[in-house]
Amino acid sequence: MNLRRLFAIVMKELRQMRRDRITLAMIVGIPVMQLVLFGYAINLNLRGLDTGIADLSNTAASRALVMDMVATGVIDPAVSATSPQQLMEGLRRGEISIGVVIPPDFERRRFEGREAVQVLVDGSDTVVQSAAVQLAQLPLNTQPSTNASTAGAVGQTGPGQVSVVSFYNPQRRSAINIVPGLIGVILTMTMVLFTGVAIVRERERGNMELLIATPLSSSELMIGKVLPYAAIGLIQTTVILVLGVWLFDVPIRGSLLDVYLAAVLLILANLTLGLLISTKAQSQFQAMQMTFFVFLPSILLSGFMFPFAGMPKVVQWLAEILPLTHFLRLIRGIMLRGAGLFELWPDVLALLAFIMVMMTLAISRFRKRLD
Structure with missing residues (x-):
């Protein structure tokens, strides 16, 4: 063991790492990203869930x-409804996570100690179910009475007066929530x-010279690169579904065609x-580094591992840029709630816009040149 030669190799690696700006950025960026995401963005205490209120008693x-x-x-009251059916439609389309139904005879039910309020929950997310249980603990106070037999009821909660009804996953099975999301996670990673x-890879293997000599345009080359992998992605989707x-x-309550379109x-x-990453990276190792840099926020901020509603607003705005965020809403809405693809049109438009922007940037950055 020659320490001088060993030291020379160490210095060579450090200098090479310093010249590799992407690797240098990953050394600092990954710890900072994980610290910010886990310490600031991820919050298991849900607050401000979009809620529909149907106050039929008023x-x-x-x-x-x-x-x-x-x-x-x-x-967070987001929708005012006139019937429980409207709340159910809102749950199915993903517009709300919770619906509160107060019946017309609320006062009489409250005094009699019967079920007086019904909380409808989108059970496709088990964390939302747990948060909704807190609403069942609220006391339904009765009015003061001169009758001695009823005076003691003031400020007390009748048993089962606020009931929580979970739809789409009443058994709270985690697999029902996780498996549709795994389609998006696996497709994103691969x-x-x-x-x-x-x-x-074409550049490193020397195949770029052959591509330069062909009459292919940049658009034709890029689209030709995409289509074979699209078929592979559909095969992966089929395997996960089966x-x-x-x-x-895991149920598929919506159209199977809509699942594949999503x-x-x-x-x-x-x-x-x-493709955009491929036009930026100088080596396959750099491409893998940049892929990991994209994959980590996608899996943490999309709502797959941690509840989307628990994140700060700034982080939610950032998560809206990620394709996986919109796909999770689509796939869970179609498979678990039976919604149609076009009923979830905001997320469809978001994905289409992302595709157009990324493809345009990738084509504009690609040049059929070795330098």
Whole structure:
């Protein structure tokens, strides 16, 4: 063991690392990203869940109850409904996570100690179910009475007066929530990585000279790179769906065609993102580094691992840029709630816009030149 030669190798690696700006940025960027995401962005205490209110009683007591629910911070009234059916439609389309139904005979039910309020919950997210249970703990105070037998009821809660009804996953099985999301996570990881190294691999293997000599335009080359991987993505989607239904009994309540159309949107979004990375990276190792730099925020901020509603607003705005965020809303809405693809049109438009922007940037950055 020659220490001088060993020291020379160490200095050589350090100098090479210093010249590699992407690697240097990853050395500092990954710890900072993880610290910010886990310490600031990720919050398991849900607050401000979009809620629909159907106050069919419309009395002073019912309005006071709604104010008490809002004061907990768990719900944020976003929709005013006139019937429970409207709330169910809002849940199915993903417009709200919770619906509160106050019946017309709320006062009589409250005095009799019967179920007086019903909280409808989108059970496709088990964390939302847990947060909604807090609403069932609210006291339904009765009015003061001169009758001695009822005077003691003031400020007490009748048993089961606020009931929580969970839809789409009443058994709270985690697999029902996780398996549809895994489609997006696996497609994000594989599609971005495959195309992230596509152009770089051609350059490193010496195939770029052959491509330069062909009459292919930049657009034709880029689209030709994308299409084979799109077929691979559909095969992966099929494998996950079959295993999810067979092993975990995950339901597909919506159209199977809509499931595949949503998957195609995510596949194209990830492939175009990977192509953009491929035009920027100088080596396959750099492409893999940049892919990891994209994949980490996607899996943490999209709502797959941690509740989206628990994140600060600034982080939610950042998460809206990520394709996986919109795909999770689509796939869970279609598979678990039976919603149609076009009922979830905001997320469809977001993915289409992402595809167009990324493909345009990738084509504009690519040049059929070795330098």
